[in-house]
Amino acid sequence: VRSAVLEAAVAVLIDKGTERFSIAEVARLAGVHETSIYRRWGTMEALVVDACLRVSEAAIPIPDTGSLRADLVALLDRLVAQLVSPRGRALLATTAARGPHAFAVRRSLFRQRFDLVRAIFDRAVARGEFSRGVDPAPLIEALVAPLYFRLIVTGEPIKEWPRNQMIDRLLAGYRATR
Amino acid sequence: VRSAVLEAAVAVLIDKGTERFSIAEVARLAGVHETSIYRRWGTMEALVVDACLRVSEAAIPIPDTGSLRADLVALLDRLVAQLVSPRGRALLATTAARGPHAFAVRRSLFRQRFDLVRAIFDRAVARGEFSRGVDPAPLIEALVAPLYFRLIVTGEPIKEWPRNQMIDRLLAGYRATR
Numbered sequence: 001v002r003s004a005v006l007e008a009a010v011a012v013l014i015d016k017g018t019e020r021f022s023i024a025e026v027a028r029l030a031g032v033h034e035t036s037i038y039r040r041w042g043t044m045e046a047l048v049v050d051a052c053l054r055v056s057e058a059a060i061p062i063p064d065t066g067s068l069r070a071d072l073v074a075l076l077d078r079l080v081a082q083l084v085s086p087r088g089r090a091l092l093a094t095t096a097a098r099g100p101h102a103f104a105v106r107r108s109l110f111r112q113r114f115d116l117v118r119a120i121f122d123r124a125v126a127r128g129e130f131s132r133g134v135d136p137a138p139l140i141e142a143l144v145a146p147l148y149f150r151l152i153v154t155g156e157p158i159k160e161w162p163r164n165q166m167i168d169r170l171l172a173g174y175r176a177t178r
Numbered sequence: 179v180r181s182a183v184l185e186a187a188v189a190v191l192i193d194k195g196t197e198r199f200s201i202a203e204v205a206r207l208a209g210v211h212e213t214s215i216y217r218r219w220g221t222m223e224a225l226v227v228d229a230c231l232r233v234s235e236a237a238i239p240i241p242d243t244g245s246l247r248a249d250l251v252a253l254l255d256r257l258v259a260q261l262v263s264p265r266g267r268a269l270l271a272t273t274a275a276r277g278p279h280a281f282a283v284r285r286s287l288f289r290q291r292f293d294l295v296r297a298i299f300d301r302a303v304a305r306g307e308f309s310r311g312v313d314p315a316p317l318i319e320a321l322v323a324p325l326y327f328r329l330i331v332t333g334e335p336i337k338e339w340p341r342n343q344m345i346d347r348l349l350a351g352y353r354a355t356r
Contacts (some may be wrong), residue, residue, distance in 0.1 A: 093276065142324060148331055
């Protein structure tokens with residue numbers, strides 16, 4: 001049931017966006033009662049965040065290759081593949097939509113995804129590849145934000161963004177400024 | 179006349195967005211004939227790009243402090259101030275709008291702004307602070323994109339983004355990977 005509801009939620013999100021999202025429509029598509037959805041998720045924001053997290057977990061699993069550089073390369077490879085996929089393109093419209101629901105959903109979603117990505121850096125700290133006590137969030141943003149910037153703002157092709165070079169430069173910069 | 183038309187174009191852009199932008203309304207606001215606007219700018223895209231470039235040039239002049247680091251600090255200080263200003267906030271909605279006009283305008287606008295910012299790196303190359311032949315665009319994107327990413331996508335506060343630390347890390351990373 002959970003899986004059917006989350007799948008239906010993604011379909012409604014792509015079709016209607018965050019501000020016109022309808023739990024009634026999700027219930028109809030998934031063949032469940034609206035009340036079961038409200039009982040389990042409470043709000044539409046919680047449902048949409050859960051549905052998006054499930055898409056991200058399946059499309060962009062958090063890598064554990066044994067090296068920070070290889071983990072970041074794998075992570076960005078998966079993110080780029082997801083962003084250019086049909087579902088990624090369909091979801092992109094919701095990524096820049098404005099409105100109170102949209103911001104609440106994205107803030108929660110990106111915080112939870114960034115928290116998952118921190119595991120990469122925790123393991124890197126344990127291996128001595130990254131300084132303990134340094135917040136990795138600005139490094140992750142420096143690698144992720146240019147992809148969204150190109151897709152949403154400038155329209156420049158994301159495949160041409162030199163992500164492996166930027167990973168090397170950022171890791172070298174973090175080492176040099178320890 | 180040019181100044182009045184560009185000022186009116188910014189007002190119409192903020193009011194109507196890129197896809198519903200109207201040259202007739204710009205003409206009315208500026209008190210000029212539509213045909214004069216078409217004669218001078220040719221298309222609405224050219225007019226909107228010119229109007230936005232004028233806003234950027236006034237709000238975010240390209241610094242020339244004598245050091246690459248100080249130039250980047252000054253540039254980002256101005257960019258943050260502009261993005262949180264009333265006009266910057268009003269223009270932000272157009273930054274993520276979708277549609278053929280919107281993408282044509284932003285692609286041209288950001289290419290022209292990035293070309294202006296290259297002057298900072300040309301001077302840095304002459305002073306031996308930056309490698310000749312290295313494209314500075316990904317470095318600029320790594321500094322600029324997180325601001326737009328926070329404002330448009332995640333909603334995290336841009337004032338908390340550690341821009342001076344990221345400038346230091348990126349410059350150190352570019353030096354280390356020469």
